[in-house]
Amino acid sequence: MTTKVTQFVKHQVAHHFDNAEHEFDAAKLGMWAFLIQEILFFGGLFVAYFIFRAMYPAMFVEAHHHLSWQLGGLNTIFLITSSFTMAMAVRSAQVSQKNKLILFLVLTFLFAGGFMCVKYVEYMTKIHHGYLPAKWFFGTGTFDTEPLFFGLYFTMTGLHGLHVLIGMGLIAWLIIRSNRGEFHKDYYTPVEMVGLYWHLVDLIWIFLFPLLYLIG
Amino acid sequence: MTNTPKAEILISKGGFWFPEAISTQAHQVDQIFHFILWASIILFLILTVVVGYFLYKYKRTPENTYAKKHVTHNNVLEITWTVIPLVLVLFIFYWGYSGYLKMTIPPANASEIRVTGRKWMWQFDYPNGNKSIGELVVPVHTPIRLVMSSEDVLHSFFVPNFRVKRDLVPNRYTRIWFEAKRTGNFQIFCAEFCGDGHSDMMGVVRVVTASEYQKWLKESGAAASEGVPLDQLGEKLYTSKGCNACHSTDGSAKVGPSWKGIYGATHTLASGQTVKVDDNYIRESMVDPKAKVTAGFQPVMPPFAGLLNDREIAGLIEYIKKLK
Amino acid sequence: MASQQHHHHVAPVKYYVATFATLLALTILTVAVAQFDFGAMNIVIAMGVAVCKASLVLMFFMGLLWDKKINAVFFLTGLLFLGLFIGFCVLDIGYRGDTDPVESLQYGVKVPVRHAEAEH
Amino acid sequence: MSESAPVKDNYLNSPKGIWSWIYTLDHKRIGIMYLAAISVAFILGGIFALLLRLEHLNPGPLLFTAKQYNQLFTLHGAIMVFLFIVPSIPASLGNFILPMQLGAKDVAFPRLNLTSYYIYLIGAIFCIYSMIAGAADTGWTFYTPYSSTTDTSVISMTLGAFILGFSSILTGINFLVTIHKMRAPGMSWFKMPLFIWALYATAIIQVLATPVLAITLLLLVLERTMNIGIFNPALGGDPVLFEHFFWFYSHPAVYIMILPAMGVISELITAFCKRDIFGYKLVAYSSIAIAIIAFLVWGHHLFVSGQSDAANSIFSLLTFLVGIPSGIKVFNWIATMYKGTIDFKTPFLYALSFLALFCIGGFTGIMLGALSFDVFAHDTYFVVAHFHYVMMGGVVMAFLGGLHYWWPKMFGKMYSEFWGRIACALIFIGFNMVFFTQFILGSKGMPRRYFNYLDQYQPLHAFSTYGSWVLGLGLLLVLIYLIDSLVDGKPAPANPWGALTLEWQTDSPPITENFTHTPEVHHGPYAFDKVKPS
Incomplete structure (x- = not known):
C-alpha cells in the first residue's frame, strides 16, 4: 500500500488537553458515558416489553407470528456484518491504511442501508395487513390486547431504526473526512467513537431480534 | 357541591395536627406521627443549641482570626451518628410497616x-x-x-x-x-x-x-319508590343521583344547563340544529347525553343508562316540568 | 507527540474474523433453537445466546478487553441500574394482589379487535 | 465602573462583541449565560407561585377558573423543576467553578457544553410555546390516563422536558469526564473540593436517570399520537407503570437538585469557619451513597397508587436508608464549626438557613417514608410542604449562598453585605410563613392541587399567602441588589473570603485561560492548618 503518496492531515490537539493521548482517553470515556445513557434509554422499552410479556404471554406468542423471522434473521446478519466491517475500519484507521478504511466504511454504510430496506419491507407488510398500534389497528387477532404488541414493536424497532439512520449519517461524514486523509495512526478518535456507537446499535438489535421475532 | 348532609368540620375537631380519629385503625397514623415529631423536635433542639453555642463561642474576633485546632476526624462520633439514626429509622420502618398492614388488610367479616x-x-x-x-x-x-x-x-x-x-x-x-x-x-x-x-x-x-x-x-331501594308521586320521586332523585352537582334549578348555568324553565323551550345544539326540549329529548339526554349536547356546554355528562329505571326517568321529567 | 503512541492496542485481524464467525454461528443457533418450543425455557435460552453475542461484540469489536478498566466500569454500572429498574418494576407488577387477590386482576379491556373467527 | 485601576482584560471583556458570547466555548461564559437563563425561569416560576397563592386567599374562584388554576400549577411545577432547579447549581455555578476548582483550563468537551446550553434554550422555547398554546393542565407529573386524554398542549410540554433532559445528560457527561481526566497535577480524588464530589455524584445520576425520563415522555407522546396503549388501561396497558417510569427518573432528579446544594454548603461552611471539614471522606462518600440509593427508593411515590404491598414495604425500608447519608452530612457540617473562626457573611447565613430548613425537610421525609403515615399524608399539603422545605429551603438557599460566595469571582464586584443579610432574613421568615402552615394544612387533610377548598381551611391558606408576599419581596431584593452590584459594586479582591480552593488562586474575574500557569496541588482543599493565613 503506497502510504507515502497519500499524505495525512496533522491533527491539532485542543488547547485544554495536555496531549493527544489525554484527548483520546477523555473522548472515549465521554463516549462510554453516552453509551450507558443509550442503554438506559432503550432499557425503558425493554422493561415495558418484559412486563407486558409477563402479563399477556399467550397474546405475545400469537401476535409475533405476524412477524417474519426470516427477514429479522436477515437483518441480524446485515447488522453483524456491518459491525464487523466497522471494527475492521477502526483497525485500518489505527494502522493508517486509508483505502481500506474507506472501503470498510462504505461496506458498513451499504449493510446499514440493506438493513433499512429490509425494515421498510417489513413495515409495509405490517401496515398493509393492519397490524399497527391501536389507533389504526385493523388486523385480526384472538386477543383484545393485540395492538399492545404492535405498539411495542413499532416503538422499539422504529427507535432502533432511527438510531441506525443517525449511524449511517455519521458514517457518511466519516467517509468524507477519511477521503481528506484526516484519520491515521496518530488521530482516529472520530472513527473509534462512531464505531463504538455503531456497535451499540448492533448490540441493541442483538437483543431486539430474539425478543420480538423468536418468542417461539 | 351535592347538598348531601354537611360533613363535620375537619380543622377544629381533633388534636392540633390531625382531624378527629373516627376509624379504629386511625391511631396507627397518629401515634407514629407524634413519635417522629417529638423525636425530630428533640434532635432539632439539640442541634440548634450546639450550633448556637459554636456560633457564639467561635465567632471571628480580632484575636480569634484563624482556627487553632483542626479536629478533622473522630471515629467514635462518626459511628454514633450513623448507627443510632440507622437503628432509629429501622424501628420507625417496622412500626410504619406493621401499622400499614393492619390498616390495609381487611378483616374477613367486612x-x-x-x-x-x-x-x-x-x-x-x-x-x-x-x-x-x-x-x-x-x-x-x-x-x-x-x-x-x-x-x-x-x-x-x-x-x-x-x-x-x-x-x-x-x-x-x-x-x-x-x-x-x-x-x-x-x-x-x-x-x-x-x-x-x-x-x-x-x-x-x-x-x-x-x-x-x-x-x-x-x-331508598328501587322498590320503595312505588308509592311516591312522580314529581316528588324526581325531586328526591335530583339530589340522590347527583344531578344537582351539574344542573341547577334556579336558572344559573353550572357544568350543565339549568333545569329552570327548560321544559318546552327550544335549545340550539353544539351541532347548530335546534331541538324542542320534550320528554324524548330529556330521556335521550339522560340515557345517552353525548347524542345532543346543548351549545356552550362540555360533553362531560356520564350516561345514566342502567342507573335509572323508567319510573325514575319519568319522575325526573315530571320534576323538570314542574320547574317553571 | 508520537512518542507514546504505541499504547493503543491494535488487535490482529484474526480476532475480528473469529468474533464475526462466532456471532454468525450464534445467530443461526438462536434461530434454530427457536423452532422448537421449550416452554418457559425459550426466553432463557434466547437471552443466554443474546448475552453471549453481546459480550463478544463488547469485548472484541468495542475493545473493552484491552481498554482502560474505567470504561468497563461505566458500562457495568449502566447495566446494574437497568437491572434495578427491571427488578423493582417486577417486584410491583408481579406481586400485585399479594395481600388481597381482588387487586391483582385486570378486567374489561375494550379494544375494537376483529376476532379471527368472526372475520372469515 | 469605578475607574480606579485600568481594567485588566478578563474572560468578561477580552473577546469583545455579542458574537464572541454566542459562539463562546469558555465554560465561564456558558456558566453566566446559564445563570441568566435560569434566573428568568426562576422569576417566571416565582410569579406563577405568587399567583397560585393569591388564588388561595379565599375558597371561591378569585382570579382564575378551575382549568386555568390547573394549568398554572402545572406550569409552576414544570418550569421550576425542568427549567430552574435541575440545571440551577450544576449548569450555572458548576459550569463556572468546576474547571477552576480542578485547576483545568476548561471542561473536557467545550463544544458539547455550548450545545447543551442551546439544547436548553430550545427546550425552553417548547415549554413557552406550550404555555401560550393552551398550557398543559396535568401537573408536572403528567400522570396517564389523564395526560393522554386531556385536550391541552401536553405534547409540546413533554417534548420541551424531553429536550431539556438531553441538556442535563450532556452536562452530566461533560462533568464526569472532566472530573476523571482534567484534574490539576497532584490533585488526587481525596484532594478535590467537596463541591466536585457532589457534582460527580450528580453527574452519575444525570447520566443514568435522565434517559428514562426521555423514554417515558416519548412513550407519552406516542400514547397521545399513535395510541400505542402501554399506559392506556382500556387497551391493556397500566397507568401505574407510567408512574414507575416517571418516578424512576424523578426521584433521582430530586437528588440531582439537592446534591450540588450539599456541595455548595460544604464549601461555604469550611470557607467561613476557616477550618478543615470534619470527616472529609465520609462527606465525600455520602454524596456517592446518596447517588446510588437514590435509584432504589422511587416507589415511595406510589404507596397508595395500587402498588403491591411487597413493593410498598421494600421501598419504604430503602427510603429510610437514603436518609442516613444526608444525616451524616449535616452532623459533619455542624462538627466543622467546632473551634473554627466563624464569619457571619451572607453566604454563611444562607448556609445556616439551609441547615435549619433542610433538617425540617429531612425529618418530614422520614415521616412520609413510614407507610402508615404516608397513606394519610400522600397527595396532601403535607407533601407539598415537605418537598418545598427540601427544594426551596435546601436547594434555593444553597444556590443563593453559592451565588453570593462566588459573585466576586464571577463578576469581580462585591455585593452589598447589608442588603444581603436583610434579604436572607426576609426569605427565611417568609419561607417559614408560607410552608410551615402548609404542614398543618396537610395534616388537617387538605388535598393538594385543589382549586377551591372547604371554608374551614381559609385562615391557614390566607396566612400562607401573606407569607408568600414576604418571600417574594425577599427574593426580589436579592435580584435588585445583585444587579446593582454589577453596576456600582466595589471591585472584588482575588480572594475576598480567604478560602484555599483553586478558584480563589487566580484573580477575579479570571482570565479566559483561568490560570496563568497550571496550579500544583500539595494539600487538601481546606487545609487551613497547613497554610498560615496572613
Whole structure:
C-alpha cells in the first residue's frame, strides 16, 4: 500500500488537553458515558416489553407470528456484518491504511442501508395487513390486547431504526473526512467513537431480534 | 357541591395536627406521627443549641482570626451518628410497616361496598343493588370493605377522619377498609389530580346505626319508590343521583344547563340544529347525553343508562316540568 | 507527540474474523433453537445466546478487553441500574394482589379487535 | 465602573462583541449565560407561585377558573423543576467553578457544553410555546390516563422536558469526564473540593436517570399520537407503570437538585469557619451513597397508587436508608464549626438557613417514608410542604449562598453585605410563613392541587399567602441588589473570603485561560492548618 503518496492531515490537539493521548482517553470515556445513557434509554422499552410479556404471554406468542423471522434473521446478519466491517475500519484507521478504511466504511454504510430496506419491507407488510398500534389497528387477532404488541414493536424497532439512520449519517461524514486523509495512526478518535456507537446499535438489535421475532 | 348532609368540620375537631380519629385503625397514623415529631423536635433542639453555642463561642474576633485546632476526624462520633439514626429509622420502618398492614388488610367479616370513581363524582353500589351518588351510607362498628375502580382517569378515595386513601385505577380494583367508631357525617376528598372538577369531587360518609342502615337500604331501594308521586320521586332523585352537582334549578348555568324553565323551550345544539326540549329529548339526554349536547356546554355528562329505571326517568321529567 | 503512541492496542485481524464467525454461528443457533418450543425455557435460552453475542461484540469489536478498566466500569454500572429498574418494576407488577387477590386482576379491556373467527 | 485601576482584560471583556458570547466555548461564559437563563425561569416560576397563592386567599374562584388554576400549577411545577432547579447549581455555578476548582483550563468537551446550553434554550422555547398554546393542565407529573386524554398542549410540554433532559445528560457527561481526566497535577480524588464530589455524584445520576425520563415522555407522546396503549388501561396497558417510569427518573432528579446544594454548603461552611471539614471522606462518600440509593427508593411515590404491598414495604425500608447519608452530612457540617473562626457573611447565613430548613425537610421525609403515615399524608399539603422545605429551603438557599460566595469571582464586584443579610432574613421568615402552615394544612387533610377548598381551611391558606408576599419581596431584593452590584459594586479582591480552593488562586474575574500557569496541588482543599493565613 503506497502510504507515502497519500499524505495525512496533522491533527491539532485542543488547547485544554495536555496531549493527544489525554484527548483520546477523555473522548472515549465521554463516549462510554453516552453509551450507558443509550442503554438506559432503550432499557425503558425493554422493561415495558418484559412486563407486558409477563402479563399477556399467550397474546405475545400469537401476535409475533405476524412477524417474519426470516427477514429479522436477515437483518441480524446485515447488522453483524456491518459491525464487523466497522471494527475492521477502526483497525485500518489505527494502522493508517486509508483505502481500506474507506472501503470498510462504505461496506458498513451499504449493510446499514440493506438493513433499512429490509425494515421498510417489513413495515409495509405490517401496515398493509393492519397490524399497527391501536389507533389504526385493523388486523385480526384472538386477543383484545393485540395492538399492545404492535405498539411495542413499532416503538422499539422504529427507535432502533432511527438510531441506525443517525449511524449511517455519521458514517457518511466519516467517509468524507477519511477521503481528506484526516484519520491515521496518530488521530482516529472520530472513527473509534462512531464505531463504538455503531456497535451499540448492533448490540441493541442483538437483543431486539430474539425478543420480538423468536418468542417461539 | 351535592347538598348531601354537611360533613363535620375537619380543622377544629381533633388534636392540633390531625382531624378527629373516627376509624379504629386511625391511631396507627397518629401515634407514629407524634413519635417522629417529638423525636425530630428533640434532635432539632439539640442541634440548634450546639450550633448556637459554636456560633457564639467561635465567632471571628480580632484575636480569634484563624482556627487553632483542626479536629478533622473522630471515629467514635462518626459511628454514633450513623448507627443510632440507622437503628432509629429501622424501628420507625417496622412500626410504619406493621401499622400499614393492619390498616390495609381487611378483616374477613367486612361487608363489601363497590365504589366507582368517575369524572368528578363518587358512585356507591350496595350489596342489595342500591346505588347512591356522592353519599356513602355505612353502619357504625362494622368493618366495611370498599372495592373501588375508576371509569376514566385516576382518582383517589380519601377520608381524612378514617385515615384511609387509595387510588382508583381504571380497569383494575383496589380496596380499602375501615370501621367507624361513632356515627356522623365525614368528608370524602378526591386526592389524585383528575381534571377541572378535581376539587369538586367531594362526598360524605354518613355513618348511621345498624338499624337505621337497614331501614335506609330498604327505604331508598328501587322498590320503595312505588308509592311516591312522580314529581316528588324526581325531586328526591335530583339530589340522590347527583344531578344537582351539574344542573341547577334556579336558572344559573353550572357544568350543565339549568333545569329552570327548560321544559318546552327550544335549545340550539353544539351541532347548530335546534331541538324542542320534550320528554324524548330529556330521556335521550339522560340515557345517552353525548347524542345532543346543548351549545356552550362540555360533553362531560356520564350516561345514566342502567342507573335509572323508567319510573325514575319519568319522575325526573315530571320534576323538570314542574320547574317553571 | 508520537512518542507514546504505541499504547493503543491494535488487535490482529484474526480476532475480528473469529468474533464475526462466532456471532454468525450464534445467530443461526438462536434461530434454530427457536423452532422448537421449550416452554418457559425459550426466553432463557434466547437471552443466554443474546448475552453471549453481546459480550463478544463488547469485548472484541468495542475493545473493552484491552481498554482502560474505567470504561468497563461505566458500562457495568449502566447495566446494574437497568437491572434495578427491571427488578423493582417486577417486584410491583408481579406481586400485585399479594395481600388481597381482588387487586391483582385486570378486567374489561375494550379494544375494537376483529376476532379471527368472526372475520372469515 | 469605578475607574480606579485600568481594567485588566478578563474572560468578561477580552473577546469583545455579542458574537464572541454566542459562539463562546469558555465554560465561564456558558456558566453566566446559564445563570441568566435560569434566573428568568426562576422569576417566571416565582410569579406563577405568587399567583397560585393569591388564588388561595379565599375558597371561591378569585382570579382564575378551575382549568386555568390547573394549568398554572402545572406550569409552576414544570418550569421550576425542568427549567430552574435541575440545571440551577450544576449548569450555572458548576459550569463556572468546576474547571477552576480542578485547576483545568476548561471542561473536557467545550463544544458539547455550548450545545447543551442551546439544547436548553430550545427546550425552553417548547415549554413557552406550550404555555401560550393552551398550557398543559396535568401537573408536572403528567400522570396517564389523564395526560393522554386531556385536550391541552401536553405534547409540546413533554417534548420541551424531553429536550431539556438531553441538556442535563450532556452536562452530566461533560462533568464526569472532566472530573476523571482534567484534574490539576497532584490533585488526587481525596484532594478535590467537596463541591466536585457532589457534582460527580450528580453527574452519575444525570447520566443514568435522565434517559428514562426521555423514554417515558416519548412513550407519552406516542400514547397521545399513535395510541400505542402501554399506559392506556382500556387497551391493556397500566397507568401505574407510567408512574414507575416517571418516578424512576424523578426521584433521582430530586437528588440531582439537592446534591450540588450539599456541595455548595460544604464549601461555604469550611470557607467561613476557616477550618478543615470534619470527616472529609465520609462527606465525600455520602454524596456517592446518596447517588446510588437514590435509584432504589422511587416507589415511595406510589404507596397508595395500587402498588403491591411487597413493593410498598421494600421501598419504604430503602427510603429510610437514603436518609442516613444526608444525616451524616449535616452532623459533619455542624462538627466543622467546632473551634473554627466563624464569619457571619451572607453566604454563611444562607448556609445556616439551609441547615435549619433542610433538617425540617429531612425529618418530614422520614415521616412520609413510614407507610402508615404516608397513606394519610400522600397527595396532601403535607407533601407539598415537605418537598418545598427540601427544594426551596435546601436547594434555593444553597444556590443563593453559592451565588453570593462566588459573585466576586464571577463578576469581580462585591455585593452589598447589608442588603444581603436583610434579604436572607426576609426569605427565611417568609419561607417559614408560607410552608410551615402548609404542614398543618396537610395534616388537617387538605388535598393538594385543589382549586377551591372547604371554608374551614381559609385562615391557614390566607396566612400562607401573606407569607408568600414576604418571600417574594425577599427574593426580589436579592435580584435588585445583585444587579446593582454589577453596576456600582466595589471591585472584588482575588480572594475576598480567604478560602484555599483553586478558584480563589487566580484573580477575579479570571482570565479566559483561568490560570496563568497550571496550579500544583500539595494539600487538601481546606487545609487551613497547613497554610498560615496572613
